[in-house]
Amino acid sequence: MKSLLLVAHGSRRAESNDEVRELVSRLETNANGTFKRVACAFLELAQPSIPDGLRQAIHAGADEIIVVPYFLSAGRHVVTDIPGEVEVVRAEYPDVTIKLAAYLGAAAGIVELLAGLAEQV
Numbered sequence: 001m002k003s004l005l006l007v008a009h010g011s012r013r014a015e016s017n018d019e020v021r022e023l024v025s026r027l028e029t030n031a032n033g034t035f036k037r038v039a040c041a042f043l044e045l046a047q048p049s050i051p052d053g054l055r056q057a058i059h060a061g062a063d064e065i066i067v068v069p070y071f072l073s074a075g076r077h078v079v080t081d082i083p084g085e086v087e088v089v090r091a092e093y094p095d096v097t098i099k100l101a102a103y104l105g106a107a108a109g110i111v112e113l114l115a116g117l118a119e120q121v
Contacts, residue, residue, distance in 0.1 A: 003037040003062035005053050007082055008070040010042030017046040020070065037062060043077055043085070050085035054098065058089075064097040072105035 006027065008020045020040050028038035037060055041053025048056060050067075057065050067086055071078050083100060090098050104110070 001036045001061045003057040003065045004035040006040045010045035054089040068101045069103040071103045078103045
């Protein structure tokens with residue numbers, strides 16, 4: 001089973017974390033069957049953690065997980081922290097394929113998306 005795990009930073013503000021969960025719900029609706037499971041995890045300040053989110057996907061039957069960092073730039077979290085958290089679970093479950101996608105800010109459509117937002121004002 002193929003699963004998508006959207007990784008966000010996490011916030012002390014519960015509403016911000018709920019916003020990520022709502023985004024995941026919309027992603028799941030639009031996955032068009034590509035992913036049997038879509039969930040989120042947080043780097044810090046909210047649950048589940050990245051390792052726990054990966055483990056939950058595996059326990060739900062995932063044999064391939066795509067981790068998508070919901071971050072705008074390639075700072076320390078994207079370059080070091082998230083890959084490190086992913087590696088912990090890769091070592092625990094060597095038979096599960098865990099792939100790290102590009103972070104949001106590197107997406108091909110980000111320029112058009114930002115320009116579209118500006119045009120809506």
